[in-house]
Amino acid sequence: MEINYQNIKVIGFDADDTLWVNETYFREAETDFAKLLSKYETPNKIDQELFKKEIDNLPIYGYGIKAFTLSMVESALELSNYNISSKNIEEILNIGKAMLSKPVELLDGVEEVLKSLSGKYRLILATKGDLLDQERKLEKSGLTNYFHHIEVLSDKKEENYSKLLRHLDINPSEFLMIGNSLKSDVLPLVNIKAHAIHVPFHTTWAHEEVTEEEKNGKAYKTISSLKDVLKLMT
Known part of the structure; x- marks a missing residue:
């Protein structure tokens, strides 16, 4: 399925297992x-x-x-x-x-991708989890300056994303989310008429798994490495 990203103005990134090991x-x-x-x-x-x-x-x-x-x-x-x-x-x-106390281990190509995209798009971080821990990891990662906005969500459902995009005055059609979880980072965005790219991590929490039926007919791309985003967006 061919997907056009020409109208994208804002790119959101998940954090855990998209930017760093978790x-x-x-x-x-x-x-x-x-x-x-x-x-x-x-x-x-x-x-x-x-x-x-x-x-x-x-x-x-x-x-x-x-x-x-x-x-x-x-x-x-x-x-x-x-x-x-x-x-x-x-x-x-x-x-x-x-x-x-674990160190923050960035995944391959993360800083290269953020540096390249930040010159053309507004980047935001949209993650879920414990606020204090996510702030700690972000600070240790050295990536803070790439993001215009950082949001730690209580959950990542359609209503959470819709509220975030309204708050930031972002049109869903101009927003792209990138993350490792189909359940949290991809399908909710597709369902609210935004865009999403799936970058699988080698291990997934059982709660984040989805059925073939849930994925069927949904318009999103899956790439093998975050660096592949640059082929699509630059």
């Missing part, structure tokens, strides 16, 4: 958590219960490492039948703190 650290933390609870349940059961707890807690805690850590604590209590030691709870909290 989901990899969650997979590592899940492995550490499963080892910690290995005397109570199998790794598969622990993963399943933790995921259920995360989804149940989304309306309360939202997204991000702090929410994930609280879900690990709650899951540990339930999986151990409330027999887990205070020492183990401390170890779970330390898993979360270690995630918050």
Whole structure:
């Protein structure tokens, strides 16, 4: 499907797993958590219960490492039948703190792409998660000056994007979103008549996966590397 980007004036970027590594650290933390609870349940059961707890807690805690850590604590209590030691709870909290201390590892070509596009387009960052953590990562990334506006959203649904575009006085037809999640960065934009480009990351949280039916007939491009954006937009 041929898509014309000639009218684009503003480009939005997702942050986690689009500009820098993120989901990899969650997979590592899940492995550490499963080892910690290995005397109570199998790794598969622990993963399943933790995921259920995360989804149940989304309306309360939202997204991000702090929410994930609280879900690990709650899951540990339930999986151990409330027999887990205070020492183990401390170890779970330390898993979360270690995630918050991870270095910011930029993905291939990120700064090259932002530098090139910032001369022609207005760039914004639209991400979700914990505000304090996202501000920390952005500051450490060294990318702040490329963006005209930075927004940390509570979620990335059609209404969230519509509100953001209205607030910034951006016409959806003149807006392009780039991100790794079809569910959060692509389909909601297509549904509000904006544009989107999908740049898959090698690992995806189960909550961000979509069905073939949801993707069917939607007008967006998928590229293998962020640097491929330059072939489309410059």
